[in-house]
Amino acid sequence: MAKLSRDAVLKLAKLSRLKLTEEEIEKFRHELSEILAYVEMLDKVDTKGLEPTYQVTGLKNVTRADKEINYQAKSKDLLKNAPATEKNQFKVKRVLQ
Amino acid sequence: MLNAQCSMLNEYSNKQCVNALNYWFNDNSLIIDNCRLIIAQKDFDAVISTTKERALERAAEIDERAKKGGKVGRLAGVPFIAKDNFLTFGGKTTAASNMLKDYEAPYQATAINKLEAEGAICIAKANLDAWAHGSSTENSDFFVTKNPHDKTRVPGGSSGGSAAAVALDMIPFALGTDTGGSIRLPASFCGAVGYKPTYGLVSRSGVVAMASSTDVIGPLATTVDDAALVLEVMSGKDELDSTTIDRNPEGYDLQTSNFKLQTSKIGIIKEYFDEGLEPGVKKVIGEAIGKIKTAGAEVSEVSLPSLPLALAVYYIICPAEVSSNLARYDGQRYGHFAREAKDLAESYEQAREQGFGAEAKRRIMIGAHVLSSGYYDAYYKKAQTVRTKIIKEFADAFKKYDFLVGPVSPTTAFKIGEKVGDPLQMYLVDIMTVAANIAGVPAISIPAGLADNLPVGLQIIGPQKSDRELLGVAKAFEELKS
Numbered sequence: 001m002a003k004l005s006r007d008a009v010l011k012l013a014k015l016s017r018l019k020l021t022e023e024e025i026e027k028f029r030h031e032l033s034e035i036l037a038y039v040e041m042l043d044k045v046d047t048k049g050l051e052p053t054y055q056v057t058g059l060k061n062v063t064r065a066d067k068e069i070n071y072q073a074k075s076k077d078l079l080k081n082a083p084a085t086e087k088n089q090f091k092v093k094r095v096l097q
Numbered sequence: 098m099l100n101a102q103c104s105m106l107n108e109y110s111n112k113q114c115v116n117a118l119n120y121w122f123n124d125n126s127l128i129i130d131n132c133r134l135i136i137a138q139k140d141f142d143a144v145i146s147t148t149k150e151r152a153l154e155r156a157a158e159i160d161e162r163a164k165k166g167g168k169v170g171r172l173a174g175v176p177f178i179a180k181d182n183f184l185t186f187g188g189k190t191t192a193a194s195n196m197l198k199d200y201e202a203p204y205q206a207t208a209i210n211k212l213e214a215e216g217a218i219c220i221a222k223a224n225l226d227a228w229a230h231g232s233s234t235e236n237s238d239f240f241v242t243k244n245p246h247d248k249t250r251v252p253g254g255s256s257g258g259s260a261a262a263v264a265l266d267m268i269p270f271a272l273g274t275d276t277g278g279s280i281r282l283p284a285s286f287c288g289a290v291g292y293k294p295t296y297g298l299v300s301r302s303g304v305v306a307m308a309s310s311t312d313v314i315g316p317l318a319t320t321v322d323d324a325a326l327v328l329e330v331m332s333g334k335d336e337l338d339s340t341t342i343d344r345n346p347e348g349y350d351l352q353t354s355n356f357k358l359q360t361s362k363i364g365i366i367k368e369y370f371d372e373g374l375e376p377g378v379k380k381v382i383g384e385a386i387g388k389i390k391t392a393g394a395e396v397s398e399v400s401l402p403s404l405p406l407a408l409a410v411y412y413i414i415c416p417a418e419v420s421s422n423l424a425r426y427d428g429q430r431y432g433h434f435a436r437e438a439k440d441l442a443e444s445y446e447q448a449r450e451q452g453f454g455a456e457a458k459r460r461i462m463i464g465a466h467v468l469s470s471g472y473y474d475a476y477y478k479k480a481q482t483v484r485t486k487i488i489k490e491f492a493d494a495f496k497k498y499d500f501l502v503g504p505v506s507p508t509t510a511f512k513i514g515e516k517v518g519d520p521l522q523m524y525l526v527d528i529m530t531v532a533a534n535i536a537g538v539p540a541i542s543i544p545a546g547l548a549d550n551l552p553v554g555l556q557i558i559g560p561q562k563s564d565r566e567l568l569g570v571a572k573a574f575e576e577l578k579s
Contacts, residue, residue: 056537
């Protein structure tokens with residue numbers, strides 16, 4: 001594969017919600033291209049007749065009983081690391097201007 | 098009761114807990130009663146923080162209970178260190194990242210709760226590559242841990258602080274996580290026993306997620322017996338982790354096992370002895386395999402031709418899962434917060450830009466790339482299909498062999514700074530460890546000897562759910578050495 005374009009890196013940064021500096025854009029353009037070039041060795045591998053594996057121990061649709069569990073963390077514990085809270089809820093910046 | 102051969106564990110459990118811990122905390126360079134030098138933390142930077150107050154409280158409780166004749170547990174008073182991606186009370190849980198540098202866990206990892214229920218005491222949190230992304234602990238956003246055998250070298254990673262702490266005899270065991278080799282590699286580089294269980298044997302609840310389809314939790318210890326006892330305590334199904342599997346009903350405590358090498362068939366993985374293996378490592382591993390043969394095991398070479406593809410598979414699957422798992426760090430509910438951001442979108446971007454280091458950003462973007470529309474089939478689905486191929490080759494090999502052996506790493510511990518400038522070279526360090534994660538099979542790194550005064554680990558890999566037998570064969574190997 002050819003080296004990633006600057007636009008491709010910016011698109012990945014946007015998808016990843018990362019704001020990169022000019023220096024980072026060039027650095028990652030080079031590094032990501034190298035990593036992708038390495039993993040592309042898989043292109044040539046014959047996988048005819050094989051299905052992808054997503055779960056290695058063969059578990060499927062593991063569910064628990066639909067009832068309340070007595071979880072160790074309470075809402076005040078879960079809120080204590082938040083930058084801003086109000087009325088026992090997370091407070092975020094305005095979404096609509 | 099503790100196994101008589103668990104020397105370290107026994108020693109601690111026979112002491113009054115509070116006293117033992119006071120020794121540890123008073124001064125990092127003092128001499129414990131039996132003259133073991135607790136090497137100064139400042140020389141090796143194995144630990145990010147201590148959980149002193151809570152540890153002393155728990156020790157006092159256990160002492161009190163013991164005095165009254167109450168049940169104190171199989172690990173009563175045994176101090177341990179957890180990698181700082183385990184959520185614990187009594188201090189911060191940072192994952193060695195700026196994103197979580199002030200994070201106080203609202204709940205504890207299941208593994209920590211289980212160890213505490215048996216009386217073990219978490220005394221500190223070990224350094225790691227931030228988010229467990231790395232093979233040298235140099236990706237820590239805070240500082241680099243040094244190798245106990247040579248301060249100019251890395252301890253390996255990502256559980257580098259845990260491995261260094263064990264190798265320094267700071268504690269009898271430490272906890273690590275292994276997503277692509279992060280327990281076995283530092284164990285090999287530092288000269289500790291490092292155990293990666295079958296996928297799902299230990300609950301991942303309360304451990305900062307990296308690549309959920311390969312993440313496992315395991316012990317680093319001085320002896321196989323100690324590692325087995327810790328696994329015995331931590332393993333089993335957990336309602337909070339739907340990927341957990343049933344324990345072996347016989348358990349993992351090796352006190353009751355009587356494993357003989359003579360009865361086992363062992364395959365030497367051909368692909369791990371190809372070019373790139375350092376001559377010193379090759380020699381140590383060759384001698385180790387020679388001893389196993391002399392002990393009576395049936396040993397022959399086996400080829401798993403797709404193993405050289407495992408790293409490429411891993412560096413698609415892992416970043417894909419990393420990008421998804423790290424999406425939750427948005428600076429709104431916890432973690433680094435961008436105070437200066439003007440609106441919501443900017444607050445996401447700035448929190449992530451400031452809170453993530455270079456390696457996390459690389460993995461997030463690679464993950465976004467391989468999962469994005471138009472690329473998904475070519476990268477992600479292809480990798481998961483080659484994964485099937487690797488799993489099949491393991492399954493075929495395990496029809497003929499009970500265990501597979503090889504090195505943990507092609508090299509001994511490398512110099513600090515040697516590979517940091519080249520991410521791909523750093524990834525290649527994991528070339529012999531990732532396959533076990535991709536296939537979900539258990540694997541152990543056990544000290545096999547020294548090459549140029551640096552430790553070399555022998556890797557033994559078993560089929561899924563063979564943990565009891567794998568620990569047994571590792572113990573049998575350990576006994577051959579002494």
